[in-house]
Each structure stands twice: as C-alpha cells, then as structure tokens.
Amino acid sequence: MKLNENFLKLPGSYLFAEIDRRVSAYAAAHPDKKLIRLGIGDVTRPLAPAVVEAMHRAVDEMGKEETFRGYPPYRGYDFLVNAIAEQDYRARGVELTAEEIFVSDGAKSDCGNIGDIFGTDNVVAVCDPVYPVYVDTNAMAGRAGEYDPKTEQWGRLVYMPCVKENDFIPKVPKEKVDLIYLCFPNNPTGAAATREQLKAWVDYANANDAVILYDSAYEAFITQPEIPHTIYEIEGAKRCAIEFRSFSKTAGFTGVRCAYTVIPKELVRNGVSLNEMWYRRQSTKFNGVSYVVQRGAAAIYTPEGRRQVEETIAFYRSNAQVILSGLSRAGLEVCGGVNSPYVWARTPDGMGSWDFFDRLLTEANVVTTPGAGFGPSGEGYIRVTSFGGADATREAVERIVALLKR
C-alpha cells in the first residue's frame, strides 16, 4: 500500500493551522490577555437580513413535504446561477450561459480541486507571496517537484516575485508555463491589476496555450473604477481563463460556505472542453451545495440584499482605512487596503515576519499573518485584515502604534 509521497514533502503545517497553533498556545498561557484577531481573513459582521430571511424560508421549505428538495443540481440552482450571470457578469458586459457557472462550497475547494482536470506534468507559475492553497495543492498532486528548505521554494514551480519594485504585480515570465495562478485584488498584498496588466497575461496565455486560474474572491472590494472586476472583461480571456469567485468576503459567508467557478465553453485544449471536464469532475466527486445555502446566496442579488451587503463592505473598507493610516502613523510602509480588505505592511528595521508576528502577538496581543507564510518574497511583511470589528480594529491599531512608538 503506497501513500501519496508528495504529501510527505510538504514542509510544516498549513499556514493558518500554524498560526492557530501559536495563537492557541499563547492564549492558553495568558488567559487574561484580550487578543484581537486580524490574521486569518475571516469576517465578523453578521449575515445580511435579506440572507437570513431567505435562509429561514428555505429551511421551512425543507421541512414540508410539498416543498422539500433532495440532491441539488451539480452546477447549482437556476435561481442562483442566473442571478450570478446577470448581475456579476452581464452587468459588466460579459455574457455567460448557466452551464458556464459552477456553484460550490468554497473557492478554496475549487482552487484546490481544479488540479484534478490537469496533467501532473504541467509547469505551474505562482505569485510570490501567494495564497498557500495554490502551492500546497500542486505539491500534493506532484506538480511542484521537491521542496528546498533553504530557498523555501519548490523545484518545479515558477515563482513570480511580487515586490515593491514591480508594484506587487508580476510580469509575464520569459519561459513557457502551462498553468498560471493569479489573484486580484491580491491576497496577501492587496494589489489590484489594471486592464493593461491583465491583458498582458491573457495574451501570454493565448500565445502559449496556457491556462490562467484567476482567483477573484476579493472583487467586491475594488473601489477604483479603472480596475476590472472579472478577467472576462479582457478580450480573449474566455479562451484561456477559469475564474473563481466566493461569497465569503462579499456577503460574510465564511461560515455559510458558498462560492462559484466560471469555465467558459470557449476554453478548449486539444479539442477537449475544460467546462465538460470540470462538470465530469464535479458530478463524480461532489454533490452540489445545500439548498438553504444557495437560497441565502441568491438573496444577495435582491435590491435589499445588495444594499445590505454594500453596507457591510463599506464597514470593512472603513477598517482598512483605519489600518492604513494607523500603521503609516506608526512608521510602517504600507500598501493594499484600497481595492482590497488586506493591508500589506513592511516590518520595522528589516525584522523577520514571523518574529514581527510573534512580537505583535505577545506584546500588542494582535494576531496578524506573517508575510513569509505566503512565500519567500513575503518575508519582511505582515498582512493585516480589515475583517475585524470597528472598535477592535481601532484598538489593535492603537496598540501597534503604541508598541512601535515605545
């Protein structure tokens, strides 16, 4: 009996599990300290009233024989899929059919599982720093090669540094790569790609027969009108890009679990439709999303739902402003936070990011995310999220300011 040996190559534990471990250990040893958590990108605002109401109605339907629903459609209910096509895409000039949208339990699941449809010998390009799921799932599938603890990189992955010098937007690589993970607005740096920057990627992918895996989970936080909300706003993207979206950060669904993935019918390789491959994958290894959850998600597209969700996003945006200005005041170099819920802050005096994480945890009792956890180029940064409460965010920022002014 052979295990998947690729798992054994993975260094340490998954980033957020490791943070969890450190925070739990500290909290257990100091039960009197009031921790403020601006680390993991988890939301804190309650569900919108329109969502709550829709979920109640759906629960009642499930409790009555006449309106009970069994297995959901593999791709999602029409009432949700059509709302997505209409409001998230048609409203931006992008036409999608219902068959091009796949509702799921989370963008993390989809970003990980999408690898199932690709060969294990593809060359994968990722940003550095990067959301660890892209790297770890490819390592598990055997696409990453061997891990080098010295460089903290995998031998077969192509790393695209996103650093101050390129405004945290990667350039297209000189070599030929096959699968390209892009995430804009970016997690963790908060950088957003312009139309021109995305166009270069779409052109590269189409010229090189590559596929772009575009994670657009933070799209709702875009404020600057020139920033595209979906990669399909770029000419040619339907022939080369898969887009991942999530209700986690838009509508506070981290604990409700709903997301979707778009695979256009035009996305064909060697005569094979990637849409059909994914449908086969989902219909074989997945059984759809809870009816109650899909009803909740659909409520976001009603006029009240939209208004309520926009209020929540405005709330988090205001936190981002507090963090941006506070950390600047504390003398830290900051970016992100404008089109993104994440602020990316340089550690003081060239401090290591896990060291700065530990210092903020133990001396300011604020939980952040160490940049190094996102890859070598994240070293020297921390990520701070705007998903906390307003008072808690203000207090956390004050504590950090006070600590750094000491």
Place this chain on the structure above:
Amino acid sequence: MKLNENFLKLPGSYLFAEIDRRVSAYAAAHPDKKLIRLGIGDVTRPLAPAVVEAMHRAVDEMGKEETFRGYPPYRGYDFLVNAIAEQDYRARGVELTAEEIFVSDGAKSDCGNIGDIFGTDNVVAVCDPVYPVYVDTNAMAGRAGEYDPKTEQWGRLVYMPCVKENDFIPKVPKEKVDLIYLCFPNNPTGAAATREQLKAWVDYANANDAVILYDSAYEAFITQPEIPHTIYEIEGAKRCAIEFRSFSKTAGFTGVRCAYTVIPKELVRNGVSLNEMWYRRQSTKFNGVSYVVQRGAAAIYTPEGRRQVEETIAFYRSNAQVILSGLSRAGLEVCGGVNSPYVWARTPDGMGSWDFFDRLLTEANVVTTPGAGFGPSGEGYIRVTSFGGADATREAVERIVALLKR
C-alpha cells in the same frame, strides 16, 4: 498544457447523469405522463422538525453580531463531532476521539477525495456491481489503467463479483490488493455483511497491509441485530479501515449536505498517520461545513430528533416491503430491502438491464436504475429505491406488476 488524460478514458457520462438524460428526454416528449422516480437514491420525506428548528436557530445566530460564526473548524464543530462519537460509536462499544472524525459536505465527496492521500500505483479492489464513484474517481486518478469497452472493465482494477452464487458478498481475493472499497449495507444490491464476513476482510487487510474504504452510508437501515453497524465493531479494523458515513439517507440530508469520515489514529502506514494526511488534505482543499448545516445534523442526536428520524426510516422501510412483495408478485427474483433501502431485482427473461430500464420508463413510467450501470455483474438486474412517497411507491409497484402480467 496537458490535460489529465485519465479523464478522457472515462466511458460515457456518470451513471446518474445518463439516467437523467434519458428521463428528461422522455418527459419532454411525453409531458402528459406522470413519472414516478425510484431510480436515483434521493429521499423525499421532509426534514425532521427538530432539524428544522435547529437550523432556524442557527440562521438567527448567524444574523446577529454576538453569535455570528465565521470559518468552521476543519474537522467539524465539537457539538456535532462529540454527538457522533457518543451515539454512533460509543453506544456500540467503539471508542473514538474527536480528532478521528471529519465532518464534510458529503460521503460522495469524501469517497472521491480520499484518493488524494494514496499513491497512484496502488492496486484497487471494488465490488461488481459497484457504486460508480469508487471506480470513476480511481480512473480519474490513474489507478484504473485502461478501460476495455468489451468487458466494460478497467485493466488495473480488481473486480470482485457480487452475485447470487455468493449471496452478493465478495470473497477476499487470492491476489494482493492495496485499497479495498466495501459498502455495507450495499449499494446497489442491498446485501449486508455479517460480523464473520467483515472479519475475513479485516484480517485480510491487516495481513496484506491493505486499507479498507468502508462506505456505511446505509447503516441506519439495518434491521437484523446480528449485522454490525460500523466496521470498527470488528477487532483489528481500526488498524486498517476508513469509514464513510452520511446524513443523506438517515435524516434526509441529500439537499442539506452533511456527512463524516472516520480515520482512526491507529491507521498508520510506513510510520505515517493516515488521519494526519487526511487532516492535511482537508485543511488545504476544504474549508469545513456550514454552521447552519452542522446544527441541523446535531439535532438528529437529540431525543426528539432521534425519534423523528426513526419514523422517517420506518416509512422508507415500509416502502421497501411494498417493493419486495410487489415485485415478487410480479414474478421477479428480488433481494435486498431488509437491511437496506434498495431492492435488487432480476430482469425478466434474461432481458438487458438498460432495456428493462427503458421498458419500465416508457411503458410503466417508473424510473429505476439499470444494474449494468453499476458494473458488468449488475447486468440483468435493476435497482429500485424505497425513498419515494408511500402512494407513489405503491402505484409504481402496481404499474410494474400490471406491465409484467400483461
């Protein structure tokens, strides 16, 4: 860019998608006909009142800041995991810790995704007939070799015929296999394994360093006291077996989506804990199950919840009796239905199972599942489920009786 070529080897579409296609085509051409669906194993009874109430409470909690919950724990909430450990296991003399139970969105997802932790060069044994997910997911991962349309079998899979001659319980193979999928009470045949039959498998697995993937999704339908409800009732099973459970058929959760998988800490291969590997897989490619759904699942373990769920199961059991006796009356040879919601019926006059499926669809307007869809040894059988309404089930059986008496 290379696709996962294994996908391209898959013959036709997933069984239930194909049934769906035929039924939709027939329904569209004959809008006046009243179809009765006893095909796909989908339930029809509404959620238990205790579940509905618990979900309403959870929705309300999610709508208030003080009680809102974000990302669920990767393994499931303690309130659910502890109830599972206590009532599904400790009550049967099986001790499990909370870390050995992983709550998920469905047993189908888990049965498919579990392959991630195993090497692609393992030899996989499956029953024939078999729930297609085991075969198709292994084919997708490259463990099945090549598909031979003539034999309708995959070159590298070891098929264990479950036929009348062995009472539909497979014998341990003579060759060495690494991964063994067992499902009892069985889908599709309805056969249930005794303690002695399971003991032979556990002993084989421990002697051969194999892992048993034990699908126990229909456990709640067991009526005979001598039949074990979990494989861990068998001495030695914790060292070789992973067990999949589901709330789909117990509590009518096909549209709610909740299940769990048990991986004992004792299950270690080459010094590596499979429990830890699965935790790593889930924490990297999955983000837990909706809080509202987990609260609904936990309500099944309350005294009212248990009583209500038992009523529902009794309802389906009574359908199974109607089907068993009706099809016998119609002259068909039947089995299953006693410890299982499925009745496995031989087609009349050696008719092919897709032909009999089509005949029942077009002449009796009853949807069943053709046995051949579950593998070569399913040829000559159909599966009939007891998950319909009581009146619909009676009417379907009457129609079949009338058709076969013509």
